[in-house]
Amino acid sequence: MSQAIFEAYWDEHRRVLEHLPALFPELGRVVQACVRALEQGGKLMVCGNGGSAADAQHFAAELSGRYRRERRPLAALALTTDSSALTCIGNDYAFEQVFARQLEALARPGDVLFGISTSGRSKNVRAALEAAARLGVVRVGLTGGHAAAMRPLTDFCLAVPSASTARVQEMHVLLIHMICEALDGWALGE
Ligand SMILES: O=C(CO)[C@@H](O)[C@H](O)[C@H](O)[C@H](O)COP(=O)(O)O
């Protein structure tokens, strides 16, 4: 019985994957924006909910820790990891503010914020992108097929053309790893 499920997932995954090269020009611009920020002593920040919170942490850890090759640590942090900040801001202000308020505390002009939302509708991610605009932070959106929901809030938008949250997340991880590979190369002077 599960074989049919596996095959359906595989087919759907493969179909979405075929569209990914269309995002490569924008992906190149995103890498350039990250390099500009890091060269100027800035940092990358990442936020998202649920599976995308995990992706945010994964991404930041690849950069501050390591990805594939030995290089210096790169300035990156996830805004999803501090349970005290998340519960304080969520409890005392609003859950919608959990990322925006941390961003206001930490961001400097020229930093980069990655907002990850497969639907583009998460209010806390949208509020963070809006705060980023006020703070002079470069805004990158990772989203799904409803790109119109997020694109206007971003400087660069990587929109995976699928309405399935799971398929979009799978592609986001691939895009994140491609950014990490490119930044490894940059940090090693290639
Ligand atoms: O991982 C999954 C589903 O694959 C879920 O945890 C999912 O991330 C959550 O429902 C999120 O709250 C969805 O938010 P978003 O991607 O629409 O912004």
Ligand SMILES: [Zn+2]
């Ligand atoms: Zn998931």
